[in-house]
Amino acid sequence: MIELEGLTKRFGSLTAVDHLSFTVRPGMVTGFLGPNGAGKSTTMRMMLDLDNPTSGTVRIDGKHYRDLQEPLKYIGALLDAKAMHGGRSAYNNLLCLAQSNRIPASRVSEVLDTVGLTPVAKKKSKGFSLGMGQRLGIASALLGDPEILMFDEPVNGLDPEGIHWIRNLMKTLASEGRTIFVSSHLMSEMALTADHLIVIGQGRLLADTSMADFIHQNSRSYVRLRSPQQERLRDLLHTSGFVAVESGHGVLEVDGATTEQLGELAARHQVVLHELSAQRASLEEAFMQMTAGSVEYHAHSTHEAPPPAEPPGPQWGQSYQSSKGA
DSSP: OOEEEEEEEEEETTEEEEEEEEETTTTTTEEEOOTTSHHHHHHHHHTTSSOOOOOEEEETBBBBBOSSSSSTTTTTEEEGGGOOOOOHHHHHHHHHHHHHTTOTHHHHHHHHHHTTTGGGHHHBGOOOOOOHHHHHHHHHHHTTTSEEEEEESSSTEEEEEHHHHHHHHHHHHTTTTTTEEEOOHHHHHHHHHOSEEEEEEEEEEEEEEHHHHHHTSOOOOOOEOOTTTHHHHHHHHHHHTEEEEEEEEEEEEESSSHHHHHHHHHHHTTTOEEEOOOOOOOOOHHHHHHHHHGGOOOOOOOSSOOOOOOOOOOOTTHHHHHHHOO
């Protein structure tokens, strides 16, 4: 379990992480989301004592990371796959880590096999593709067979087979009762992987909830109807107490109803339906809705005029996040 309490990181007058408190629990995959510059990378670095917090604490199974003996046996992390020594082979990169944490050398071969790098175990990592580097980084996280695993953009550079593999790996590890904490910008992948979400914006906590509740609370769900008897259908919905909104191309959208309710209503009154479908927002749509006020960098089309200038306000993150990101 990972526990953050009042975690804060300031760089001069800039606040990258602002009194952040949450708990990452075992037995599930917890997704860590936020716009660029939200403070995700800084938070993850403080979890591993790579950055010192200005205030607040992080505990790994009740201890500070610096107090863990042989930390790879407690927590494995992939924050930067390029951190490996390029002049060493995949095997020797992992062997050095294993020896520093008193992990048997036999474990090196096991994790190389797990991530599919056995055929290139003796090759220098500087010649690896981005995807191969990611697999080596994942192998280093798995090396100590830890109960807690942290991944930052784990599918970066992986092909479809690799993405499917890492998704199933994280789910399997969580099903074994391990704590899995993963940060990613790929909403479609996160929607297939995470059970719980931690969402931050401008260094502050925006949401700490289940995937299903997050989507439900931050998006609109409705039923889509299409019929050759549109006028009759609209009148029928109105007299039955449903509010139907026309969205074009003969489509009606109804909030606050189920497909079963509307299908049975149409059948009782012999109204022909060409379409009856429940429309539920994606994680991406819910995320955009939740974080709309926390996005620091906005792109504008060259064909559109930029929005009016806003009144001067706090310039959070302009210097730090522009150079370091999160």
